[in-house]
Amino acid sequence: MDLFQASQTYVDRLLDSKPTGDSNNVYDSTGGKMKILLLDAETTSILSMISTQSLLLKNEVYLIDRLDNANRERMRHLKCIIFVRPTNESVQMILEELREPKYGEYELYFSNVIKKHWLERMAEADDYEVVKVVMEIFADYLVINKHLFALNMVSPSHCIYGDAPESWNPKPFMRSVEAVIGALLTLKKKPLIRYEANSPLAKSFAIEALYGIQQDTKLFDFRIMDTPPILLILDRKNDPVTPLLSPWTYQAMVHEYLGIKNGRVDLSKVPDVRADMKEIVLSAEQDPFYENSMFMNFGDLGSSIRDYVDKYQTRTKSNMSIESIADMKRFVEEYPEFRKLSGNVTKHVTLVSELSRRVDSDSLLQISELEQNLACNDNHSHDLKQLRTYLSQNLADDVKIRLVALYALRYERSDQGLSQLPSLLEQLERAHVSTVRIKALKTLLKYAGDKERQEELFRVDSLFSRAQSGFKGLQDVQNIYTQHVTLLERTLGALVKGKLRDNMYPFIEGGGSSRDRPSDVIVFMIGGVTYEEAKLVAQINANNPGYRIVIGGTSVINSKMFLDEMEFASTKWQI
Numbered sequence: 001m002d003l004f005q006a007s008q009t010y011v012d013r014l015l016d017s018k019p020t021g022d023s024n025n026v027y028d029s030t031g032g033k034m035k036i037l038l039l040d041a042e043t044t045s046i047l048s049m050i051s052t053q054s055l056l057l058k059n060e061v062y063l064i065d066r067l068d069n070a071n072r073e074r075m076r077h078l079k080c081i082i083f084v085r086p087t088n089e090s091v092q093m094i095l096e097e098l099r100e101p102k103y104g105e106y107e108l109y110f111s112n113v114i115k116k117h118w119l120e121r122m123a124e125a126d127d128y129e130v131v132k133v134v135m136e137i138f139a140d141y142l143v144i145n146k147h148l149f150a151l152n153m154v155s156p157s158h159c160i161y162g163d164a165p166e167s168w169n170p171k172p173f174m175r176s177v178e179a180v181i182g183a184l185l186t187l188k189k190k191p192l193i194r195y196e197a198n199s200p201l202a203k204s205f206a207i208e209a210l211y212g213i214q215q216d217t218k219l220f221d222f223r224i225m226d227t228p229p230i231l232l233i234l235d236r237k238n239d240p241v242t243p244l245l246s247p248w249t250y251q252a253m254v255h256e257y258l259g260i261k262n263g264r265v266d267l268s269k270v271p272d273v274r275a276d277m278k279e280i281v282l283s284a285e286q287d288p289f290y291e292n293s294m295f296m297n298f299g300d301l302g303s304s305i306r307d308y309v310d311k312y313q314t315r316t317k318s319n320m321s322i323e324s325i326a327d328m329k330r331f332v333e334e335y336p337e338f339r340k341l342s343g344n345v346t347k348h349v350t351l352v353s354e355l356s357r358r359v360d361s362d363s364l365l366q367i368s369e370l371e372q373n374l375a376c377n378d379n380h381s382h383d384l385k386q387l388r389t390y391l392s393q394n395l396a397d398d399v400k401i402r403l404v405a406l407y408a409l410r411y412e413r414s415d416q417g418l419s420q421l422p423s424l425l426e427q428l429e430r431a432h433v434s435t436v437r438i439k440a441l442k443t444l445l446k447y448a449g450d451k452e453r454q455e456e457l458f459r460v461d462s463l464f465s466r467a468q469s470g471f472k473g474l475q476d477v478q479n480i481y482t483q484h485v486t487l488l489e490r491t492l493g494a495l496v497k498g499k500l501r502d503n504m505y506p507f508i509e510g511g512g513s514s515r516d517r518p519s520d521v522i523v524f525m526i527g528g529v530t531y532e533e534a535k536l537v538a539q540i541n542a543n544n545p546g547y548r549i550v551i552g553g554t555s556v557i558n559s560k561m562f563l564d565e566m567e568f569a570s571t572k573w574q575i
Helices: 003-015 041-050 053-058 088-099 116-125 170-187 200-215 250-257 288-293 298-320 325-361 364-376 380-391 397-411 415-430 435-447 462-467 487-496 531-543 559-569
Strands: 035-039 061-066 075-084 103-110 131-136 142-145 148-150 192-195 230-235 264-266 279-281 520-526 548-553
Touching (some): 003 053, 003 075, 003 142, 003 170, 035 041, 041 075, 075 088, 170 200, 192 200, 230 487, 288 325, 325 364, 364 397, 380 397, 397 435, 397 559, 415 435, 435 559, 487 531, 531 548
Parallel strands (some): 035 075, 075 103, 148 548, 230 520, 520 548
Antiparallel strands (some): 142 148, 264 279
């Protein structure tokens, strides 16, 4: 199951002047004119993750604009492709467009299932008979990696939580369900649905997803598989540790320390950065070096970037030798690729250099060692002593908050841990840590504390727990900075071995059940997925050919985003 490849099929259909017939939803098509592409706010982001400017130009798309831009010029010689989410707002804008068309003809593409009465309204509005195609193309989410999809559901603009930890905010709830339905249709899977029993959010999500599948049986009339696929709905509260730990793989480190949004990284605040490097694009599909190194540990990444620079220098020297017309012709032919390699080398050297600077300036090795000890070992007196030392140092507020959070989550069931926590909070206050951040910490401990989680999160013997995962290629002895085993690894290991307990991960009532070991699994994490969990899924798929797993989430989070969510939630929840 490759999300990028599957979504690319729909993009090709969107851009093709003569789309091939697709049952249910293609009505007509006409041939090639120069095209304008109109998008809404969400499809702009969706398309940017799975297409490129060169691909658009190749398909004669010479102008891109927003459907909600009222100042667009009338250009009747152009064909207009509209690609939007099927919402009341987008349909209303299309109706207004069709009543006074600015272009010669229109093709309407929707990123998910469109309601019948909306189609009828658009047909009534098309007095000039300019609409030639109406199609659903099921690209309703951001494709981050080929096994990772997500939405941008983050606080405060898109907080997923309602007025209590066990309630959804209605709009993000429906948007998230629609995205998962879209992903299932993209992958052509009609799954059985399981969810974490202790999570009202997961249960309501599972119920609504099943309802969405049952609403249109024709769309989900796929070939019956020997082993039914599984849609597994998880809640972030059952593993609050993973997003609090410092990551040590390339993609995850970039997101943690610089931030990745819609495949772009803002480097404008990096010291002495070149003007052309202030914003860069990271895409595994367009950047072979990134694809090969995104899951590398930081130590291995250093060697890889050196090899990449050496390759560039070798090619530079060979291209400098132009002694004949043939050499000149070869240089001109290779120059675009040479220039692309030059920019790519600069980009990754800039990123790795900044990460290396942050490792040194922010004492990340020392801090990460304590984080891993708190997550993986049980040594209270040693951990407490180290923690108090770090709280007295000049570290960022969020670093101190994360360390206290990990300590509290680890030792909240011990008398020693409970007795020390008030004094640790006082130490944070004396260190002038933001009061709203301290409140976020308290909210986190109540939201995802021991009484709220459904299974044991901490294992003393991490090597033993890793051996229980059941996946080949994941049993290597790790260094002290990567000891932690995510709850997701244990959960997926139990699922594919047929040992996931029904009382903890029940099938949704009315959606069927199975004792078979699934080969195809779609995971959705309410509250945000991490790049470390995405790396785990990629490793499982690479090392275990019998399994095909994709993972999605309401967002892709780092530690700051996770604490931001708790900070905003603290203003809503009465806990």
